[in-house]
Amino acid sequence: GENVEQHPSTLSVQEGDSAVIKCTYSDSASNYFPWYKQELGKGPQLIIDIRSNVGEKKDQRIAVTLNKTAKHFSLHITETQPEDSAVYFCAASNQAGTALIFGKGTTLSVSS
Amino acid sequence: DTAVSQTPKYLVTQMGNDKSIKCEQNLGHDTMYWYKQDSKKFLKIMFSYNNKELIINETVPNRFSPKSPDKAHLNLHINSLELGDSAVYFCASSHMGLAGAGELFFGEGSRLTVL
Numbered sequence: 052g053e054n055v056e057q058h059p060s061t062l063s064v065q066e067g068d069s070a071v072i073k074c075t076y077s078d079s080a081s082n083y084f085p086w087y088k089q090e091l092g093k094g095p096q097l098i099i100d101i102r103s104n105v106g107e108k109k110d111q112r113i114a115v116t117l118n119k120t121a122k123h124f125s126l127h128i129t130e131t132q133p134e135d136s137a138v139y140f141c142a143a144s145n146q147a148g149t150a151l152i153f154g155k156g157t158t159l160s161v162s163s
Numbered sequence: 164d165t166a167v168s169q170t171p172k173y174l175v176t177q178m179g180n181d182k183s184i185k186c187e188q189n190l191g192h193d194t195m196y197w198y199k200q201d202s203k204k205f206l207k208i209m210f211s212y213n214n215k216e217l218i219i220n221e222t223v224p225n226r227f228s229p230k231s232p233d234k235a236h237l238n239l240h241i242n243s244l245e246l247g248d249s250a251v252y253f254c255a256s257s258h259m260g261l262a263g264a265g266e267l268f269f270g271e272g273s274r275l276t277v278l
Contacts, residue, residue: 083265085266092272094253095206095269097267149194149211149218149219149259150211151208155203155205156206
């Protein structure tokens with residue numbers, strides 16, 4: 052089945068810096084790659100997603116890139132702010148397209 | 164109005180007991196899920212139901228039994244609780260379109276502590 056690897060597990064940056072989180076997946080049939088943000092005590096929330104027919108997508112300070120050949124995708128956050136501090140999860144759809152398989156998460160800390 | 168609501172939010176119980184967590188979504192989605200988040204924050208899928216039918220049952224002990232009375236509800240019953248069952252359980256829902264799984268909407272989680 053699908054396996055999603057996520058790096059790094061923790062990331063500390065200064066306010067205003069950029070943060071990059073990388074994920075790789077194993078199943079070439081996966082076609083949907085979302086990113087979720089989880090704040091303390093809450094459920095994960097979608098922040099951006101990309102489908103396999105697109106190489107890059109941007110939404111204000113957040114961008115995601117996808118390389119289907121290499122089976123990896125990345126989240127880029129520019130001009131980080133303290134409120135960006137949270138756990139970020141990448142995910143990939145399973146082969147049947149019936150569920151999302153999550154990476155192990157990255158704890159991002161943005162200090163002011 | 165909460166989109167995906169689950170109760171209870173906290174549950175503390177003794178080993179060997181049986182407990183249930185309830186989940187309801189008002190988004191009109193056709194697919195609901197249970198995910199388990201362990202102490203290391205790892206989110207692992209347990210079950211998925213589409214229109215009340217079980218479509219995913221990952222290697223979960225049969226002490227865990229999901230029940231979907233209708234497509235807006237997916238409850239999780241756990242028998243003979245063990246220490247390793249302590250975790251946060253998240254319910255989620257999505258619309259299963261032609262492109263497959265779409266955005267998951269998660270509940271706030273139910274923190275289960277087994278003593």
